[in-house]
Amino acid sequence: MNVAPRSHFITDIIDADVAAGTNGALVRTRFPPEPNGYLHIGHSKSIALNFGLAAQYQGVCNLRMDDTNPVTEDVDYVQSIERDVAWLGGRWDGEIRYASDYFEKMFELAEGLVTAGKAYVDSQSVEEIRNNRGDFNRHGTDSPHRNRLVPENLDLLRRMRAGQFADGAHVLRAKIDMAHPNVLMRDPLLYRIRHAHHHRSGDGWPIYPMYDYAHPLEDAIEGITHSICTLEFESNRELYDWVIDHTGPWQPRPRQYEFARLSLGYTVMSKRKLLQLVQDKLVDGWDDPRMPTLAGLRRRGITAQALRDFAELVGVAKNNSLVDIGKLEFCIRQDLEKRCQRALAVLQPLPVVVTNWPDDMVEQLELPWWPTDPSLGSRKVPFSKHLLLERDDFSANPPSDWKRLAVGREVRLFGAYFVRCDGVELDENGQVCALRCTADLHTKGGTAADGRQPAATLHWVDARSAHAAPVHLYDRLFTVEQPDADGDFVQFLNSDSLQIATVMTEPALAQANAQDHFQFMRLGFFFADPLRSLPGAPVWNRTIGLRDTWAKPATKTESRPNRAPKPAVATTSAVETAVHWAEKVDADSQLAQFAQAHSLPKPALGRLAQDPEKLAFLQASVALGADAELALRWLQNEVAGALAARSLSATPIDVRQFTAFLGLVRAGTLSTAAAKQLLPQWLTRGGDPAQLAAELGLLATDDAATDAAVEAAVAQVVAQMPREVARLRAGEAKLLGALLGAALRIAKGADPQRLRAALLRAVQ
């Protein structure tokens, strides 16, 4: 597939940074796994994003092991991560980085924080710290050690590092604010004592930095510009910035952005749960082909390209989403479709005797590996009196739309002959156990001289030469789409997720190499297991079945839990809300008088009064002669939007200028549309609105207001957009908006109503 990378909110941010020359317009990202488990398909989204962004912006991406917690981490995981990232196509800059390599630097910076009075050693117990942190409703309370003096803190910290204290005796905490609404900011822990062997730094450190302290520093030290992580770290960003700001200055100055992690139906993605599956032997290791781990997916026969396509298909956004497993399956099939040679194999053999075929005759048919392009090579496939067909391809009681074999019907055996079923053999249970057929010997290769076309073409193998090989058939690991939604996910394990069977393959397949991909025609895509296959004895994994539009509706339609039903009518009616605001105005007699004096709607005034600054602006500008109703509307609906998070006083505009602005609007010198266009710039630049509007060419000129100008704009639009005009004439009223917009851009400042009327006249 290899589609061009999509744009999304992160590329928007980077585009803006590059345009503004932030960090020298450079882009350096990083993929920072903790080596405490195997990478899974969720990580592949992050890998594709981080490495993809670097490639897209001619930047680089680091691979960094975030190894700050020695008790859960291991070199085996480091190796698996390196292998998996490389397999997926991640090309990291330089050597693999390790957070543990920065321990010395991080410690120096911690000493700096202590010296600056920004961090202190706390000696409370775990429970005390937890209790004193407070909760969502309760402020935290200061530690009794919060005001230790710098020399004591420094001494304690150095002795922590020297290994003089037991685990848990002390911690280093940032001194921020125990009453902070964001609990992460309530004096977060920076270091804890942990006498543990680290897979890399060995026994060199008895203290280890916490994620919130270490991660921003890792980014800063490596010169990361855009530090991309998942949504659950949004609250951590405030602390990330605190650490950056109190240890810097850093150039580049890294910024953290969060996107929605990948959730896939019918599987679990947390490392803890995957580890549990492995440790409890509920699966056959990290690389069990049922696992969503990259190792498992790879072993199943899913390619890196399919995974990259999938990441692209899913996109990057901030919505919490649960991706349909069908999208993954689409990417897998799409990739394998182009990649695979076609071979013949039978999963559930039904013996067939070709009664008119000589007993000992074996014909070697030359069949192309690629039916769509025979020039790409071929192999010999034997055909004889005794064949095996797929059991499902015969029906004793064929339904009306049955296209395959039944008594009295003729089908084509792929690449061989047409055969007609003459009768069946029954076993002691009365089940069909073999078929008697006659071949039309004039249809060799699969074409009849008379041009007749059987309804179906079936796969088959020659019974005597067929190679019996083990095959592993996989199904989804869990029986429900969201196994970890509530309760114990293990109870939802699909007991039929692995079926070990025997597949009868054409003889050529006996020579398949480990890691060969094939399509077994009409069955699916199969992959020779890289570990279990031996020379001359492949073991097959069914990567995925073919799309099956014939499958029974019952198995085809999944009953999927829908999202929460859309809420019914809002509990608070608009009327109630309006009454509520109006009452607030009445309660304030001064406001009520103001409303009365200028005949302002009380609910609207009440809403605006929520922001005292805007109310003051309103009253002052009215005092200066502004139209009260207009001022109210603009303040509430437009200024508020253009302001976003800023406050009115943070802008360079004053009441006099605002009054002038309203005057322009009222006089029609500045059309509503032009005024809205002007607003954002004016709010940042300030100054005389008329002057700025003139500068930007937004002022309505006398020319623009003339009938001639309006007619000219309409004429121009009609000439430029004939298709849209035609559709409008054909009755597509929505096109009027597009045409009007275009005309408005030409005749700046013209009255939309007049323009609209003129446009309507022109197209009639």
Add this chain to the structure above:
RNA sequence: UGGGGGAUCGUCUAAUGGCAGGACCGCAGACUCUGAAUCUGCUUAUCUAGGUUCGAAUCCUAGUCCCCCAGCCA
């Protein structure tokens, strides 16, 4: 309950005041030596209620629902 995020077809995702678009799934048809692939067509969406505007998914107000945060994990 405090703080931080989010809400667009069944699913994922676009549309930065101007034609709600694409993909997956599904359905129908064409084609077919794979009931596959391919091709064509079709169905289906802006959380609710008000407001601003010539025009709102987008701006304003209020509300509803969902997710994350109270580890000496990351």
